Amino acid sequence: MSVRVLIVDDSGFFRRRLSAIISSDPELSVVGTANNGQEALEQVKLLKPDVITMDIEMPLMDGITATRKIMAQNPTPILMLSTWTTEGAKSTLDALDAGAVDYMPKRFEDISNDKTIAQQQLCQRLRNLAKKTTTPTFKNKIIIEPTIQIPSKKTSSHLLSQDLRIVVIGTSTGGPVALQKILTQLPANFPYPILLVQHMPSTFTPSFAERLNTLCSIQIKHAADGDQLNPGTAYLAPGGMQMLLKGSASMPFIEIQASQSTQTYKPSVDITFDSVAKIYPKQTLAIILTGMGSDGKNGCQTLHDLGSSIWAQDEKSSTIYGMPMAIAKAGLADGVFDLNRIGIHLAELT
Numbered sequence: 001m002s003v004r005v006l007i008v009d010d011s012g013f014f015r016r017r018l019s020a021i022i023s024s025d026p027e028l029s030v031v032g033t034a035n036n037g038q039e040a041l042e043q044v045k046l047l048k049p050d051v052i053t054m055d056i057e058m059p060l061m062d063g064i065t066a067t068r069k070i071m072a073q074n075p076t077p078i079l080m081l082s083t084w085t086t087e088g089a090k091s092t093l094d095a096l097d098a099g100a101v102d103y104m105p106k107r108f109e110d111i112s113n114d115k116t117i118a119q120q121q122l123c124q125r126l127r128n129l130a131k132k133t134t135t136p137t138f139k140n141k142i143i144i145e146p147t148i149q150i151p152s153k154k155t156s157s158h159l160l161s162q163d164l165r166i167v168v169i170g171t172s173t174g175g176p177v178a179l180q181k182i183l184t185q186l187p188a189n190f191p192y193p194i195l196l197v198q199h200m201p202s203t204f205t206p207s208f209a210e211r212l213n214t215l216c217s218i219q220i221k222h223a224a225d226g227d228q229l230n231p232g233t234a235y236l237a238p239g240g241m242q243m244l245l246k247g248s249a250s251m252p253f254i255e256i257q258a259s260q261s262t263q264t265y266k267p268s269v270d271i272t273f274d275s276v277a278k279i280y281p282k283q284t285l286a287i288i289l290t291g292m293g294s295d296g297k298n299g300c301q302t303l304h305d306l307g308s309s310i311w312a313q314d315e316k317s318s319t320i321y322g323m324p325m326a327i328a329k330a331g332l333a334d335g336v337f338d339l340n341r342i343g344i345h346l347a348e349l350t
Contacts, residue, residue, distance in 0.1 A: 002029040003130040006049035008040040008066065009033075009081070010058040014106070018053060025123040037066025044074050050130040052078045054100065056091045064095050071099030077129040081106045089204040093211055096176050101129055101319055110201075128173075128292060128320050164309075164349065165249065165283035166229070167192050168276050170269030170299075172199040172291025174319025176208060178339055179289070180215060183234060185343030187350055188217040194234035195223075195243065195254075195276065197269045199291065202239035209236040225256040237267035244275035252279050265295045269323075273299025281306035287342065290318040294326035304332045311335045311342065 005022050007030060009015050019030045032047045034040040038061040044052070052070070056063040067078050080103040082092040092103045104125060105111060108118035171178055175198045183194075200208060209222035212234075221227070223235040223243050229252050237243035238256060242263070246255045259266040269288070273296060276284055286303050288296045290313055300310050310332045312324040317339035327333050337345060 002027055003127055004029055004031040004047070004050045005126060005130075006031060006040070006043055006047060006052045007033045008035075008037070008043075008052060008058070008063065009055040010035050011055075014055075021119045021122060022126065024119075025127075027127055028123055037061025037063060037069075040066045041069055041073070044070055044076060048074070049076060051126050052076055053126070054078050054080050054095070055106075056080060056082050056088075056095060064091065064098050067095050067100050068098040075099075077101045079104060079125060079129055083107070084110050084201050084203050086203055086207065089201075089207040092204070093176065093207060101177075102173050105201075125173075125292075128322075163283050164192060164285055165280045166195065166245075166252075166276065167285045167287065167346065168195045168197070168273055169287045169289065170197045170273065170291075170296040170323065171289035172293065172295065172320070172323060174290035175199070177319070178313065180212060181339055182289075182343040182346065183212060183216045183218065183220065185347055186216065186218050187347060188232060190218050190232045190347070190350055192231055192349070193229035194218075195245065195272060196220075196234050196236045197243065197267050197272045197296075198236065199265055199267070199295070200239045202241070205236055205239040212236070223254050223256060225254065227254040229253070237272060240266050242267055242271050244272060245279050246275070247279065249279055249283075265293075269296035270299040274302055277302045277306055277308070280308070282308055284308040285311065287311045287313075288324050288327045289313045289339075289342075290320055291323035292320045293322050296323055297326040297330060297332070300327055300332045301330065309334045311337060311345075313342065314338050 007015050007018050015033045022028045022030050031049055032043045034043045036058045054063045078100040080092055080095045080100045082088045082103055084105045111118040206222050209220050213220040219233040221235050242257045242259050244255045245252055247253045284303050286300050304310050312327040312333040314336050315321040
C-alpha cells in the first residue's frame, strides 16, 4: 500500500511540480493538495494522509500555524519545505518547534545539482517519515513511555562520573527537536564540555545555536576555529564545515575545517568523533540520536574500541531510526535510552 501524501503550498506551479515528482515514485501517492494552512486543516481531517509537505509562507494561515494546529488535532508527520536563508532558517526552526518532523529546501538545486538525485532524496524522506506513527515534539503532545536498557557491564553514571572528560552528540533527521529536549534538561553547572554535530545547512546552524542558547541553562555556542573547551558549554558544528578537536587532553581546542567535495556529510559525526578519540580515547561519552544513514558508526567504533562509552537513542522515540540503529546493531551501545531519559541521565553526571 502506497504512502499517502498531502501537498500544502500556495503556488499552483509548485504543487503541480511536486505532485509529478511524488507520483513518479511507486511507493507514494498524492491524495490531495491545499493552497493555504486553513485548507490544509480541512484536508487533513478529510483525507487522513500519512505524511504532509508544508510550505511556510501562505495566505490566510501560514505553515507554522497550520503545523501547530495539525499536531494538536490530527498528529501527522510534516516535512517543511523552506528557503535556505537566514530568515528561512528561523522560520523553519519555528516550524520544528510547532511540531514539524523535518525540513528540506524548496529549491531542489540546494539539495543536488543532479535533479534526479534531488527528487529521489525528497521521495525517500517522505517514505521514511511516513513510517513514524509517533512524533516526539517539544510540547509533548504525544507521550512516549520511557524504555531504558543498560547492559550490566556499565551502569550509566558511576563509571562516567569518574572518568568522563567530554560529551559528544551526533544526529540528523529529527535532531533539532531531540537536541532541544536533551540540552534544556542540563543544569548550568554541567561539568563537561559538549560537542554537537547536527546535519544542517550553513545558513541554519547560527540561528539554531542562538535559539538553543536562549532556551538552555548551559551555554550553546556556534563553534568557531580556535575555541577552547569550557565546562557547561556546548559547541555546535557549523553547517557545511567539519569540526575537529585538536590540541591535548590538558589544552583541547576546536578546529574548523572546510569540507571536501568527497565528504558526504558536512558536518560529519564520524570526522568529529575520530578527532575526539585522539584526545580523549577513554574519557568520552558519545551519544547517537535520531537520523537517517549511519554517520557516527565508525567514530563510535573507534571510541568504543579505545574504552569510551556509547549511548544510542531507542527506536520508539527516534524520528528516523537509522543512525542509532547502526550503533545498536553493531553492538556498540553501552546504553539505549528513550529521548526523554537521555537528558535526565546526563544531568545525573553533574
